Structure formats: C-alpha cells, structure tokens
Amino acid sequence: MSAESPVIAIAGATGAVGEEFLRLLEERRTPFRQLKVLASARSVGRQLSCGERRLAVEELTEEAFAGVDLALFSAGGAASRRFAPVAVDAGALVVDNSSAFRMDPAVPLVVPEVNPEAIAGGARLIANPNCSTILMVTAVDPLRRAFGVRRIAVATYQAVSGAGAAAMEELRRQTAAVLAGERTEARLFGEPCAFNVFSHDSAVDPVTGRNVEEQKMVDEARKIWADPGLAVTATCVRVPVLRAHAEAVNLTLGRPATEAEARAALAAAPGVQLVDDRQANRFPTSLAASGRDPVLVGRLRGDESQAVEEAGGERRFHGFDLFLAGDQLRKGAALNALQIAEVALSG
Numbered sequence: 001m002s003a004e005s006p007v008i009a010i011a012g013a014t015g016a017v018g019e020e021f022l023r024l025l026e027e028r029r030t031p032f033r034q035l036k037v038l039a040s041a042r043s044v045g046r047q048l049s050c051g052e053r054r055l056a057v058e059e060l061t062e063e064a065f066a067g068v069d070l071a072l073f074s075a076g077g078a079a080s081r082r083f084a085p086v087a088v089d090a091g092a093l094v095v096d097n098s099s100a101f102r103m104d105p106a107v108p109l110v111v112p113e114v115n116p117e118a119i120a121g122g123a124r125l126i127a128n129p130n131c132s133t134i135l136m137v138t139a140v141d142p143l144r145r146a147f148g149v150r151r152i153a154v155a156t157y158q159a160v161s162g163a164g165a166a167a168m169e170e171l172r173r174q175t176a177a178v179l180a181g182e183r184t185e186a187r188l189f190g191e192p193c194a195f196n197v198f199s200h201d202s203a204v205d206p207v208t209g210r211n212v213e214e215q216k217m218v219d220e221a222r223k224i225w226a227d228p229g230l231a232v233t234a235t236c237v238r239v240p241v242l243r244a245h246a247e248a249v250n251l252t253l254g255r256p257a258t259e260a261e262a263r264a265a266l267a268a269a270p271g272v273q274l275v276d277d278r279q280a281n282r283f284p285t286s287l288a289a290s291g292r293d294p295v296l297v298g299r300l301r302g303d304e305s306q307a308v309e310e311a312g313g314e315r316r317f318h319g320f321d322l323f324l325a326g327d328q329l330r331k332g333a334a335l336n337a338l339q340i341a342e343v344a345l346s347g
C-alpha cells in the first residue's frame with residue numbers, strides 16, 4: 001500500500017456523510033493519488049467536487065476497488081456487507097460507517113481519542129461507531145480516565161441529518177409547507193419532523209422497549225471502553241434540527257471529584273471544547289457545533305441527587321451532569337473515519 005499518497009475510494013460519496021468526506025479531504029489537505037467517488041447506479045455520471053477537483057461518480061461494484069488503498073464506506077449496511085469484504089480482499093484498508101460490522105468481535109470499533117490502541121492490531125476493516133455514541137464517549141472519556149465511570153444515563157436530541165441527505169430535504173420541505181399554512185405528510189420518519197420532537201425512528205424491541213439507536217449506545221460504549229459491565233441507559237429522540245446532535249448526560253463516577261477537577265479534565269481533552277459560561281448562560285448548541293470538529297461540552301455541574309462528600313471547604317461529587325453538542329456528520333461520521341484512517345495509515 002502506498003500510505004503517503006494512497007488511492008482513496010468513497011462508497012456513498014453522494015450522501016450526507018459522503019459529502020462531508022469530500023469537504024474534509026480538502027480541508028485536511030489529505031494527500032491522495034486518485035480519488036474515486038462511488039454511489040448507486042442512479043448517480044452514475046453526476047459530478048462532485050473536492051476542492052478544485054471535479055469528480056464523476058462511478059457505480060459501486062466489486063471491480064471498483066482494484067488498486068484502492070483506502071476505502072471509506074458510507075453507503076448503508078447492505079452495501080457495506082456486500083462490498084467491504086471485496087475491498088479488503090483487493091488490498092484496501094476499509095473504514096466503515098455503517099452498523100454492519102460494529103459488534104463483530106474481530107472488527108475494532110474505534111474513536112481515535114478514546115481507544116486508538118484498537119487500531120494497532122493491523123485490522124484491515126475498522127468500524128466507525130454510531131454517531132451518538134461517538135459524541136458521548138468523546139465527551140465522557142476524559143472523566144472516565146481521570147475518575148472512572150460506573151454509570152451513564154443519556155438523553156439525545158438528534159438532528160434529522162442523522163438519517164441522511166433526504167431527511168434534511170424533508171425537514172426543509174416540511175418547514176416551508178407548515179409556514180405556508182399547508183398540510184405536511186410524514187415520509188421518511190413515522191412522524192412529521194418539522195416543529196416536532198419525537199422518539200427515534202429506529203425499530204423498538206417489543207420486549208425491552210429500547211429502540212435500535214438506544215441499544216447501539218449501550219453496546220458500542222461497552223465495546224469501545226472494553227467494559228462489558230458498564231451501566232448505560234439511553235433515551236434517543238429526534239428534534240427539528242438540520243445537523244449536529246445534542247445530548248444530556250448524567251454520570252456516576254468511580255471516584256468523586258470536585259467541579260474544578262472535572263472541568264480541568266475536560267478542558268485538557270483532545271476533541272473536546274468546553275463551552276460553559278454560567279454568567280452569560282452560554283452553553284453548547286447544535287448551531288455552534290455545526291460544521292465544526294470538536295464536541296462542545298458544557299453545563300457541567302455536580303449532581304446533588306447523588307452522594308456529595310464535603311471536607312475542608314471542598315465538595316466532591318460522585319455524580320455529574322453535562323450537556324454536549326457535536327456535528328454527527330463530522331465527528332459522528334466522516335471526521336472520525338478519516339482520523340481512524342490517518343492513524344492506521346501512519347502506523
């Protein structure tokens with residue numbers, strides 16, 4: 001493999017994540033010898049841009065991976081299951097955004113700020129975690145490293161773009177229709193998405209009551225941290241926002257910490273930006289996170305409903321609350337995948 005100037009393929013280049021890959025390759029000045037943009041037969045011949053380059057979309061086929069060094073997959077689970085093994089056999093390093101291989105014990109599930117060591121084994125197929133999970137573990141990991149984490153309770157406020165480019169279009173169209181006084185119909189989601197907050201559109205397990213997104217946050221957090229007993233509970237909800245998910249997180253730490261200690265751990269963390277101005281009531285927002293790399297973290301406060309130790313004028317909290325916002329098309333998808341590839345190709 002030519003790691004210094006690889007041939008890169010993006011499978012799903014016309015989608016919401018694919019578009020972000022193209023933007024990030026240009027922004028990060030990622031070196032490559034050739035860039036192949038692949039999508040379904042519907043998009044063949046469409047022109048995409050990566051900086052100054054104009055690229056013609058080719059069909060995603062088994063033959064498309066000949067000579068490819070790095071294949072970035074964001075074309076859905078079915079396409080990944082079919083074509084990712086073909087790309088690996090053709091000699092490519094594959095980073096997959098779908099959920100197809102995430103829980104496969106042989107496939108590393110990686111957030112580079114959190115478990116970069118999982119890349120070191122030389123796997124040729126690496127899975128990118130679910131977007132809500134990536135944002136949560138990036139924000140919580142600095143506290144986990146410093147104090148341990150015993151339990152996480154999270155509620156998400158998820159942008160519609162988590163469901164792809166067509167979902168952004170649906171929110172725009174429905175919003176315009178409502179403002180024009182017209183009737184709207186729910187198409188992609190089971191509910192209207194304009195001016196509405198509703199339970200995540202993934203299937204609900206009839207026995208546990210958890211939806212697929214909530215189960216992913218539990219299972220994937222445990223795998224990333226190699227902590228199968230970690231207590232995690234999630235409630236996943238969509239909000240009428242175009243991009244950038246937000247999450248309210250309540251933690252129980254392994255060892256109690258002062259607010260200053262918890263704040264210092266977050267302030268020093270890679271991939272995290274503290275936005276926590278109590279005086280000005282300025283905290284993370286989905287708009288401020290949109291189009292940006294870091295996960296914005298704020299509203300950090302000791303949880304008075306859990307044990308508090310008071311000694312020498314200091315208060316040490318066993319639990320903390322925080323609020324985060326992060327662009328799930330970037331850190332939650334394309335950026336994280338590219339960071340994985342950068343680490344893997346440099347090793």
Ligand SMILES: NC(=O)c1ccc[n+]([C@@H]2O[C@H](COP(=O)([O-])OP(=O)(O)OC[C@H]3O[C@@H](n4cnc5c(N)ncnc54)[C@H](OP(=O)(O)O)[C@@H]3O)[C@@H](O)[C@H]2O)c1
Nearest residue numbers: 012014015016017039040043074075076098162164165333
């Ligand atoms: N959106 C997010 O925030 C996010 C975050 C993390 C992970 N992901 C995952 O990333 C993947 C893509 O998501 P997205 O939001 O970018 O979806 P999207 O906007 O709907 O784009 C889907 C892409 O996949 C292509 N595609 C679909 N079926 C195909 C097939 N049978 N053969 C070849 N290409 C096919 C589409 O090509 P055409 O344009 O030709 O149809 C398009 O390029 C999904 O697995 C999703 O779960 C998404």
